[in-house]
Amino acid sequence: MGIGHWALIISPSASPAPPAAPAPSPPAPNSLLPFPNPMSAEIICVGTELLLGDILNGNAQFLAQQLAQLGIPHYYQTVVGDNPERLKQVIEIAISRAQILIFTGGLGPTPDDLTCETIADFFKVPLVERSDIIEDITQKFAQRGRVMSPSNRKQALIPQGAEILPNPTGTAPGIIWQPRPEITIFTFPGIPSEMHLMWEETAVPFLKSQGWGKEIIYSRSLKFWGIGESALAEKVASYLKLPNPTVAPYAGKGEVRLRVSAKATSEAAAEDLIAPIEKQLKEIAGLDFYGVNNDTLASVVGQLLRASKETLSVAESCTGGGLGQMLTEISGSSDYFWGGVISYDNSVKVGLLGVNQEDLDKFGAVSAIVAEQMAVGVKTRLATTWGLSITGIAGPNGGTDTKPVGLVYIGLAGPKDEVTSFEYQFGTVRGRALIRHVSANAALDNLRRKLLTR
Amino acid sequence: MGIGHWALIISPSASPAPPAAPAPSPPAPNSLLPFPNPMSAEIICVGTELLLGDILNGNAQFLAQQLAQLGIPHYYQTVVGDNPERLKQVIEIAISRAQILIFTGGLGPTPDDLTCETIADFFKVPLVERSDIIEDITQKFAQRGRVMSPSNRKQALIPQGAEILPNPTGTAPGIIWQPRPEITIFTFPGIPSEMHLMWEETAVPFLKSQGWGKEIIYSRSLKFWGIGESALAEKVASYLKLPNPTVAPYAGKGEVRLRVSAKATSEAAAEDLIAPIEKQLKEIAGLDFYGVNNDTLASVVGQLLRASKETLSVAESCTGGGLGQMLTEISGSSDYFWGGVISYDNSVKVGLLGVNQEDLDKFGAVSAIVAEQMAVGVKTRLATTWGLSITGIAGPNGGTDTKPVGLVYIGLAGPKDEVTSFEYQFGTVRGRALIRHVSANAALDNLRRKLLTR
Known part of the structure; x- marks a missing residue:
């Protein structure tokens, strides 16, 4: 022709x-x-x-x-x-x-x-x-x-x-x-x-x-949080050598992705090739796998909360609103996200969240106990099922020998009055913007794991 | 070497x-x-x-x-x-x-x-x-x-x-x-x-x-908010034809920039070429000019607040924390930014900010009066000099005939108990992320203009 x-x-x-x-x-x-x-x-x-x-x-x-x-x-x-x-x-x-x-x-x-x-x-x-x-x-x-x-x-x-x-x-x-x-x-x-x-x-x-388009390349991106690129690549090493679909790792901003690409005569046929590999990769990765393609940790947490008809509020110090912004990037997030408090100054932690002034003085704003009190405080005051908090040192200034830049505590308060906290050392080299980004995502990731395993 | x-x-x-x-x-x-x-x-x-x-x-x-x-x-x-x-x-x-x-x-x-x-x-x-x-x-x-x-x-x-x-x-x-x-x-x-x-x-x-960079191209980016690219380009039309430095307009995400680029043997020589042109362009643009190079509206507002030893708190609805995040992108922002309330759900507007329930029912959450009450509420509760608020419809859902997607109110409460509000129609075509971005920046821009002209 x-x-x-x-x-x-x-x-x-x-x-x-x-x-x-x-x-x-x-x-x-x-x-x-x-x-x-x-x-x-x-x-x-x-x-x-x-x-x-x-x-x-x-x-x-x-x-x-x-x-x-x-x-x-x-x-x-x-x-x-x-x-x-x-x-x-x-x-x-x-x-x-x-x-x-x-x-x-x-x-x-x-x-x-x-x-x-x-x-x-x-x-x-x-x-x-x-x-x-x-x-x-x-x-x-x-x-x-x-x-x-x-x-x-x-x-x-x-x-x-x-x-x-x-x-x-x-x-x-x-x-x-x-x-x-x-x-x-x-x-x-x-x-x-x-x-x-x-x-x-x-x-x-x-x-x-001319006969092209008979065979297409179709891809899915599997997304992981809480595991490094090299560690994940080692876990799935044998898959990285597959001819069709191919599996290739990518990393950026604290997240790792595996791109699974199939060559086939149609999208449906490509999906058939990808599905079993995707299933196996998910099984290997366990809870480190969180979503595919355009999923974000915020969207995945949102789906889980919507399914369980529960609500969330946040208390943010070093992220200054970034966690709330991630959650509200999703249209319809008002179904489960009610709001929060940006407690950047310690007076706001005490005044609006009810953090104990003595604990603040004794343990400092960047501590597990303050993170937990922030989470409980916002959950109680906003009357939500879950309260999620972040307090940390995003840098570049404000670090000390015992509390270096990159030290972040996440607090999580839940429906049965349980409260837990998680300590992270994100290191000084990542820079302020990235420390804030991974802090907000780490907070969401902890809530995700909790919602999936309770 | x-x-x-x-x-x-x-x-x-x-x-x-x-x-x-x-x-x-x-x-x-x-x-x-x-x-x-x-x-x-x-x-x-x-x-x-x-x-x-x-x-x-x-x-x-x-x-x-x-x-x-x-x-x-x-x-x-x-x-x-x-x-x-x-x-x-x-x-x-x-x-x-x-x-x-x-x-x-x-x-x-x-x-x-x-x-x-x-x-x-x-x-x-x-x-x-x-x-x-x-x-x-x-x-x-x-x-x-x-x-x-x-x-x-x-x-x-x-x-x-x-x-x-x-x-x-x-x-x-x-x-x-x-x-x-x-x-x-x-x-x-x-x-x-x-x-x-x-x-x-x-x-x-x-x-x-190794001897490179002997004749360099050195640029400064002048930044403007509150004026469109074509309007600014018309105002400075004669400058767009200059040979050295050259002046070129760029636009994106609600902001307009003029890139002034000089070719010279040193950065200092290039700056000498740029300085008089920059001065003239600023004079022509007036208050629409807000900063250069890496300045942001948040950093400029921060400099002004630091200079006047004043403090700021924010109350955010449709931006969900994005305004707080912008302010806290700047290391040291804790000197003047004390925090805020993400009042995504109306219950938070009433409970944490003291917005009047009757006004909410009568005028709706997206209204000038609610924006003003949010600003006053956060300023009072956090005991800051200024309170800045945003309430609007970021879309894609939630718009009505009288309150379309893109309608946003900014509230600003100041030190002498004055409070004002500003209405914006950002239109439906920009999309949720951009409406939220320009809303947060418009809020900062109003505070900037107020700080410069009071």
């Missing part, structure tokens, strides 16, 4: 060349050859703004996700500036290791946009002006009450023999082109919204017509 | 090898050769998660910005997966076109982390186990009350002759290495916070010692 799908969107017959147009008659639609096998793609992002760090390369991430979903292997991404000689060198390398070259950027009307002409030059093929593109751009300007700038004429030049990859929302069309039988080239503008639409509307149908 | 600066941080002599350690004695610090000229850098990001599109390549953007600031040319970025053969091919290409190779990713403890060993293998140099790294990792685990996993031992293997680029906050050190006189290699872990710190603390001083 050729590329008739989008040839219909901008086709020479639909937009006849105006008589004055100097363009040669457009080439007959190319009947593209089927892709050779094996096959892989390379993403090539063109733009000096990427080399200056002015923008994040979201286009590479988008295309990477899309290729993975279609099951098209993809081993390299290259970023290069608006420089023809260096771009040609990049093309030379890419055609030695990939068969599908996907370019983004450099299709605009300004002199530094030279992706299309450089590709043509590399393959020693002349550019031709396509009157149908001129017509399309003219109409788009007219729609906005404007006249096409002379510089946009450049965007109508495409390599002889290439097909147009139409751009419904912008002026820069892309191309799809097989300059050699084994090489297929796609070009897209760098503007993400335009690129996404062109990819979905024309590139994906074409790639599927 | 060599790399003495960081050799001091983890040096073989400072952390003698334990007798049992099987490591060969570490190599003597390398006296690195000066860079050849011309010189350019290539950024090589290693990680299958990048090829799967799981994460955005923020590391490439960060490094690109940093290289631009130092004036180090940089023409290519490459992304490759956790695959030794393909990584070696990437190194082969990179050394043919760049002299500084900067790697991120693949330094972790798991089997798929193989950047360091692949680089060593490429240059046919053996890996050696560095006892000083083992010592450092062991200490970091001990600080958190844990024992080092055997798999972390892998992170102590570095190519013979390489220097350690210490990682103050994580277990994976990087290296700096000249495997050939004309090639300098840096490796960094993929975790952004670790990479940034290592870059700033050790790579930048080294690169500067």
